[in-house]
Each structure stands twice: as C-alpha cells, then as structure tokens.
Amino acid sequence: MKRRLILISLTALSGAPVLAAGTGFNAPEGKVLWGRTGQEGRLCADCHGSELKAPGKHVKTGKRIEAMAPSVNPGRLADLKKVEKWFKRNCEWTWGRECTAQEKGHLLAWLSQQ
Amino acid sequence: MKKTLLAMTLVLGSLGTVHWATADEGEREHGLLSLLGYGQDVDPVANATYKEECGSCHFAYQPGLLPERSWQGIMTGLKDHFGDNAELEQPVRDQISQYLVANAADHSATGRSPGIAKALTTEGAPLRITETAYFRRKHHEVPERMVKENPQVKSFSQCQTCHTKAESGSFDEHQVEIPGFGGRHH
Numbered sequence: 001m002k003r004r005l006i007l008i009s010l011t012a013l014s015g016a017p018v019l020a021a022g023t024g025f026n027a028p029e030g031k032v033l034w035g036r037t038g039q040e041g042r043l044c045a046d047c048h049g050s051e052l053k054a055p056g057k058h059v060k061t062g063k064r065i066e067a068m069a070p071s072v073n074p075g076r077l078a079d080l081k082k083v084e085k086w087f088k089r090n091c092e093w094t095w096g097r098e099c100t101a102q103e104k105g106h107l108l109a110w111l112s113q114q
Numbered sequence: 115m116k117k118t119l120l121a122m123t124l125v126l127g128s129l130g131t132v133h134w135a136t137a138d139e140g141e142r143e144h145g146l147l148s149l150l151g152y153g154q155d156v157d158p159v160a161n162a163t164y165k166e167e168c169g170s171c172h173f174a175y176q177p178g179l180l181p182e183r184s185w186q187g188i189m190t191g192l193k194d195h196f197g198d199n200a201e202l203e204q205p206v207r208d209q210i211s212q213y214l215v216a217n218a219a220d221h222s223a224t225g226r227s228p229g230i231a232k233a234l235t236t237e238g239a240p241l242r243i244t245e246t247a248y249f250r251r252k253h254h255e256v257p258e259r260m261v262k263e264n265p266q267v268k269s270f271s272q273c274q275t276c277h278t279k280a281e282s283g284s285f286d287e288h289q290v291e292i293p294g295f296g297g298r299h300h
Contacts, residue, residue, distance in 0.1 A: 060198070061172040062268045062275070089199050 025102075030110025033103055038095035046094070052114045069114035077112055155225040158283035161213045167202060168210065173274045175243060176283055177217035178227035183239040185214040191241075225283075244270040256292075266293035 034044050047065055049056035053072045056065040070076040077083055087107075091099035099107070156178035159165050165174045177185065189211045192200045202210065215221070220231035233248040240246050253270060261267050267275045274280040279289045 058171055062266075062272055063172050085203075089201075092199055 025105035025109040027106075027110040027113050030106035030108070033107050034110065036095075042094045044090065044094055047090075052111070068111060070112060071114060077108065083108070154283050155285045156219075156227055156283045157217060157222060157224045158281065160217075161210075163206060164210050164213050167206060168200075171198065171200070173272060173280065175273070177214045178219050178222045178224055178283075179230065179243050180218060180240070180246075181220040181231050181234055182215050182218040184234075184241060185211070185218055187239045187241055189214065196241075226285075242271070260292050260295055264292070264294055 037043060045056075046059040047056050048068050049065075052069040053067055055067050057063070058065055066075075067073045068076060070078075087099055087104055091097065091103075156176040159169070159174050159176055168174050180188075188195070189207065192202060192207070218231075219227040219234070222228070230246075230248050234240070234246060237246060243249055249270070261270055273285070276290050276292050277285050278291050279286070
C-alpha cells in the first residue's frame, strides 16, 4: 500500500498525470529499463547486482549495498524522499540524465514485485 | 577482566594470525591500550543523519579524521564529489556540515585527532584522508598488491575492509586484517 502511494506521489510530484492504479506502469517495461545500458556501458546492476534478492556492491567503492528486493529487505521503496534522491543520483550516473516520471514508474512497478 | 583480555591478546599475538607488526615503536603503548579497548583513535560517528547520508556509498568517515576546512571543502562541492553526485538538500546539508565541523580533527581532543590536525597545518585543505601526509606515512609499508590489485579492497578509501574495528573509531594496527592476506607476521 505504502509503495503504491509512492508510485502515485512520484507522478504527481513530477507533474505527469496520475494514472489509475495498475494501468500506467508495467513491470516488464521496468525490467527492460533496469537492464538498459547507459553511458560508458553502465548498468543499474553495476552496483545493485543482477540478483535483486542478494546484496550488491558499489562498483567504485566496493561497499556492500543491501538487497533491492522489498521481499527480502522490507525497508526498500518505503520512503519517497529517499527513492527520489537515489533515482536522481543513479539515473544521472548510469544514463547520464535524470529518469522521466514514466521510467521511474515502470522501474518501481518492477522493483516492488521483487 | 583486564588479565583475561591481556592473556587473549598474548595468545592471538603468538599465533600470529591477526597481528600486524608494529612499525612505529613510539606508538606501541597507544596501540596496546587500543587493543584492550581502552584507547580510541577518533570518536565514533554519533549522528544518524550523517551515517545515513554519508555512509551509503562508502564507509562513514569519522569527522575527527580531517580538519574543519577540509570538511567545509567537501560539503560545498557535493555535486561533483570524486566523480559522483552526492548533493543534499537543505536543511540536511547544513545539519551534516555542523556535525562535521564541531567534531573535526582540529576541534577534537580524542586519540589521533589533534595529531592529524597538527600534521595538516601546512597542507591546505585536502579533500581526501588518503592523500594526507599523515595517512601516507602510516601506510607506506602496505604494498599495492594488497590494495589496488586486491579486488576485495580496491582502494585505501575503504578503511573498514582492513581495519576490523574502524566503525568504532579504532584504527589500531593490531586489528588490521587485509582480505586475502590476513595479518602479517614478523
């Protein structure tokens, strides 16, 4: 429930139309985005790992990053500000630009199912 | 209690498993105290916001490892932070700056902080702990193959990979365990 709210508030904040639950964003699309290669061959998985239920490792510093999947790490995707902050940083780092509201919605739809 | 700890230490020492030989004899006493849990190299991080915001990409460096002017420099350049974007919004950024400044090496009386501050008086405002002369002097005996060429460490910036008690503010050489190499025996 909390995650659904985050999805909706993200779109509201960014000015995009708030889409009816379940129609606007889809998980398969999010999965594709997660695997999309960015600048200099960078991927989300560079730091979060390809297995979302397992911890990742920061590609530059080597520091452990706890698992992304909410099913094993309940603290995930529960704080809108945190999610926004990291989307901004990580989209810029990985893809060289901020993610659009649409992309964030798809990514969250997929991540929240993990 | 003190005796038990001392005995354990001696056993560990003689097995030679987690023992890095003392290079700096002058600091031996400090090292032993630290090992027994009585010494503190720097104050541990005592600010949850700092730990959350500045400890997500790497080890949350204790404020007592750098002087005030270095922290000011870091905090005003977060947009391009060693190639990463570590920008923070207000009031969080100010809260963290205040915490760092109040506990910086030149404002702390704990352990190595005064020494670090003193050693840095001629060095401007270094943005890296690992590039200060103080740091380099302490690590000049540690070879590249244990750091850069070691996939489990990668760089000196990852204090906690070798200093097993780094989070508690203790960097004693006797508590060093380099991944893939363990302790070094002489």
